[in-house]
Amino acid sequence: MTYFTASSTDMKQVKYVLLDCDNTLCLSERLAFEACADLTNELLEQYGKPERYTVDKLLEEFVGQNFRGMMVNLQKIHNFQMPPEQLEEYVNKEVGYVTKKLSEKCTECPGATAELEKLEKQGYPMAVVSTSAKPRVVASLKKVGMDKFFPDAKVYSAATSLNPPSSKPDPKIYLFACEQLGVKPEECVTVEDSRSGATAAMRAGIPFIGYVGVYGIEDGKERMEQMAKTLKNDCKADQIMYDWKEFPELLAKIEAK
Known part of the structure; x- marks a missing residue:
């Protein structure tokens, strides 16, 4: 070359x-989505939504977005509304989960x-x-x-x-x-x-x-x-x-x- x-x-x-x-x-993307899949499905369950996401499904729909952006779009897709303080809580949780996994396996x-x-x-x-x-x-x-x-x-x-x-x-x-x-x-x-x-x-x-x-x-x-x-x-x-x-x-x- x-x-x-x-x-x-x-x-x-x-x-x-x-x-x-x-x-x-x-x-790092797959590792990150592994870490946030549980949080995503936890939220859907809280709001009575039957849908659940696998890592591959999250990657397909949300790759390239950060968790905050993903949560904003998730609410639009599944028609529910998180209070601002809950959104901040989950954004902070996700950062902690993902950072730990990446520091170990990236x-x-x-x-x-x-x-x-x-x-x-x-x-x-x-x-x-x-x-x-x-x-x-x-x-x-x-x-x-x-x-x-x-x-x-x-x-x-x-x-x-x-x-x-x-x-x-x-x-x-x-x-x-x-x-x-x-x-x-x-x-x-x-x-x-x-x-x-x-x-x-x-x-x-x-x-x-x-x-x-x-x-x-x-x-x-x-x-x-x-x-x-x-x-x-x-x-x-x-x-x-x-x-x-x-x-x-x-x-x-x-x-x-």
Whole structure:
């Protein structure tokens, strides 16, 4: 594979590499949904709703959303209303459950660390921009050893960094991160794996690479190709990445535009 560098005279170097965390850097999404499935079904039972969610069903319907966003949509789907204090109670419970599980079991998306090391050596500034609660993101990064690339100040969370909290596909967290970092959205690039995250990047005006390799790992080739089409056609991904080894070449293509 040919590797390109941003020093080429015909390329405009990206000023900041912004990265989603869950199922982009870290294989954390399934673990997180395992931790919150019980809470989801507990709520449905409390409100007399017969439906119950498996981990796979939660992933299918809510992947890319944080727990707060998921609970807001769950109420709309099943027609019930949680008092604000109960919503906060369950959001806090979920953060604790998920953070514990991720700190014990989280692993990296294959090849991600090696590419981050290359980016660091090439002088690219990097930050994480996630929809998930910051304690959960930090726990994932620490477990896989990526916290060395992302100090606390370079981890932005739609659930924690914003007031009021938000969730992708709302682009607010991307716009907030860009403002804090002193860059324009179009001067950055990001990597997203979900429709929700990709939509947030698209709405923020940030060029992005759609990472679908995780679907091949967890769901099989058919699902991976389906998501590639979704991110490319519906969310207007600039490039599609099947393996982190492809990242340098895809980044160079974006910089060459």
